[in-house]
Amino acid sequence: MAVRPSLSPKLPHSLLIAALAAAAALPLAALGQKAPPAMLVAPMMGLDPCWVPVTGAAAQQADTAAMIRSCNPSEGSAGPLVEQTLAGLLPANGRSRSFELGYTLNVPLLTLFTKQGEQWKLNPVFxxxxxxxxxxxxxxxxxxxFSTHFSQSAPIEKALAADPANLGWTPKGPLGEGVYYSAPIYNWTFADTDNGITRRRVEAAQAVLDALCRLEPAARERIRGVTLLGELHHLFPDFEAGMGFDRPYLVTDYSATSKQNFRAFLRQRFGTIEKLNQAVGAGWKSFDAVEPPSKNIRSEPLKGYTEHIDSFAHGFIPITGWAFDPKATTARPGHVRILLNGxxxxxIAIDQSRQDVLAALPQLGSANVGWRYDLDFRKxxxxxxxxxVLLEDGANKPILLASRQVAIMDRQQSTPKPQPQAQGPATRPLDAGTRxxxxxxxxxxSYFYNPLVPLWHEFRGQQVVDYLLKFNGALKSCLDATVPRFTHQIIPFTNPGWDHTKFAIEASLKKLPGVGMGVSLYGEPTYGTSFSDWLRRNRPGPYGITEFHPLKTLAPAELGKVFRTHARQGAQFLSFFMEPRWNGHRTSRHINLFSLDPENKAYGSDKLYEGVRAVLADPKAAAGLPLLPAPAPAPAAVRRPVAPAVTAPLVPAPAR
Known part of the structure; x- marks a missing residue:
């Protein structure tokens, strides 16, 4: 399983912290138009040191006293801390010829509330x-x-979570507080907007936008985009390890409001109950009698077949695994063949990311050993x-990786009979040398197709879209005419081991009215072909990369090529995690496992940090050209040794 960062700041009241360069026949200046800015590189750093500064040797080396003065809550800001952090990549007086350097200002919305008496009020100081x-x-x-299911360590969260109307519901009831690698998870609902969590989100977001509108025009013009909420998708128990196919299928949202809206969705789609019954093989007397699928036919008694649901009931069997082909390259990956009845x-290309395989077998040297094919069994x-499943081996006979029998079942669960088999190609068995x-x-x-399930998943996907659009529509500001808004979504379908039906996120990745696609990319989708291929098929329009990490070292020339590829494809900005620094010293207590930082060796993050510096400073790196070796440094003067800064251990990160 690939890996993902936690978005949750560790401290209360944390303040965590463009256009396509497309070729044209004539320069825009020659046409009397203003040229669009280059893709914005906008790292996101935690600004906790502004509220609870570090102490000890690290604070002494960084001289955090000056930082604390600049962060004064009543008159100061995190601006100097942001600038000192960014200066490590490109000084304020530096200029990148290919990209702009800015930052992402993370505003955890629920942390802006404090309790005053019996009421929760926005804190104007924050x-x-x-x-x-x-x-x-x-x-x-x-x-x-920012406001998603990841905890923000905000005191108001417990109060909101006490109201079931704010929570997503599985068939077993409201989905209570969960844990994600020791951090709390609050399973907020988005099946309804008439609830406390939505009202608080809108209230806080609108107050932030209003405050930004009170700034001078020159400051407002620096705002290049606004991203909304964070990853918004349907939820399920055991969020830490429940993304795959091996857990009971319990997903949101089965609240009374959600069920009623599903019936309205079906009524609008089919018009009459007779047409719905004909489409799904049911016998309901009215739309009010319809219940969404919620039970597993293998383990629970059903009142009717349309109650069945599991990871496969929408009609597709994921055939997935991994294979290492030592002759493969990124440009020419290996392949597996899928045979059905001979x-x-x-x-299928072997090019998807499997960080779990690389972690277990680091000698493979690459995580891009995954593959997946979804077999349509509906007919x-x-x-x-x-x-x-056969692994190709050049001119040699393919290697038989697996031969599995599967039962396609009817509604009566009749004993399945073997199907006729064709003569397949000659193969050779899997040997000890093949990984x-x-x-x-x-x-x-066994697999059961329930035709009501695809309709249920389509409805769930529309719930994600509707909430995003309603939240976006509720926010009004002076920035609306000039500053684009983006979502901040994930792409679960690029992880071959995940059941993407649990998330129901695909509809929100399409082109939406009034809001662009923001997407977090980890591993192969950052530099490989899977995301680019998806873009060409779906054409969502200009997009933002809300989180970015290749999960492996890329040379500056490779990283420059990746940046330019995304810019050409329509990326307006590219964001990644960084650690805050003052006077060159890290001021955070812990290092996010996915921060590009000189002290973070996880996934080549220290090398990637240096790569970003090179891409911003060197046109050749930005163009994806190999760099000449740096000149040998002059002998350094002998200095008295300085005690090293106390470096906090890396915090274990959740798995994506």
Whole structure:
């Protein structure tokens, strides 16, 4: 399983912290138009040291007394801390010829509330501090209005979570507080907007936008974009490890409001209950009798077949695994063939990220060993079918990785009969020298197609879209005419081991009215072809990269090529995590596992930090050209040794 960062700041009241360079026949200046800015590189750093400064040797080396004075809550801002952090990549007086350097200002919305008596009120000190940070930082900024299921360590969270109307519901009831690698998770609902969590989000976000509008025009012009909420998708129990296919299928949202809205969705789609019954094979007397699918036919009694749901009931079997091909390259990956009853149905590239495999077998040297094919079984005849997976080996016979029987079941659960088999190609058996495994499907597993399930998933996906659009529409500001807004979503379908139906996020990645796509990219989608191919198929328009980490070292020339590729594809900005620094010294207590930082060796993050510096400073690196070796440094003067700064250990990161 790939890995993901936690977005939750560790301290209460934390303040964590463009256009396509497309070729044209004539320069824009020659046409009398203003040329668009280059893609904005906008790292996001935690600004906790402004509120609870570090102490000890690290504070002495960084001279944090000056930082504390600049962060004065009543008059100061985090602007100087932001500037000192960014100066490590490119000084304020420096200029990048290919990209702009700015920052992402993370605004955890729920931390802006404090309790006054029996009421929760917005704290104007926090809000004005945010606005002054934009005022005092003379760099372009992406303002991130952050409120998602990851805890913000905000006192109001417990109060909101006590009301079931604020929580997502599985068939078993409200989904209570969870844990994600020791950090709390609050499973907020978005099936309804008439609740406390939505009202508080809108109230806080609107107050921040109002404060930004009170700034002078020159400061407002530095705001290049606003991103909304953070990753918004449906939820499920055991969020830490429940993304795959091996857990009971419990997802949101089964609240009374959600069920009623599902019935309205079906009524609008089919018009009459007779047409719905004909489409799904049911016998309901009215739309009011319809219940969304919520039970597993293998383990729970059903009142009717349309109650069945699991990871496969929408009609597709994921055939997924991993294989290492030592001859493969990024440009020419290896391939597996999928055979059904002896006949080839697919040839799949081995190019998806499997960080779990690389962690277990670091000698492979690459995480891009994953593959997946979703087999449509909706029209297959009932019975036993044979699935075979073959690993290609050049001119040699392909290697048989697995042969699995699967049962396509009817509604009566009749005993499945073997299906006719064609003569497949000659193969050779898997030997000890071949590193590969087929994870899913299991041998003799059973599959039931319920035609109501695709409609339920479509409705759930529309719930994500509707909430984003309603939240976006509720916010009005002076920035609306000039500053674009973006979502901040993930792409679960690039992880071959994840069940993307649990998230129901795909509809929110399409082109939406009034809000652009923001997406977090980790591993192969940052530098490989999967995300670029998806962009070409779906054409969502200009986009933002809200989080970025290749999860491996890239040379400056490679990183420059990646940046330019995203800029050409339409990326307006590219954000990644950084650690705050003062006088060159890190001021955070812990290092985010995915921060690009000189002290963070995880996933080559220290090398990537240096790569970003090179890309911003050197046109050749930005163009994706190999760099000449740096000149040998002159002998350094002998200095008295200085005690090293106390470096906090890396915080274990959650798995994405």
């Amino acid at each position: 809000i004005e501090h945010i606005a002054r940070t934009v005022r005092d930082t003379k760099r372009p900024v992406i303002v991130y209005l 006949q080839r149905v697919a040839r 297959l005849p009932y019975g036993l079918h044979r699935i075979e 590969a495994h087929v994870d899913v499907p299991a041998d003799l597993s």
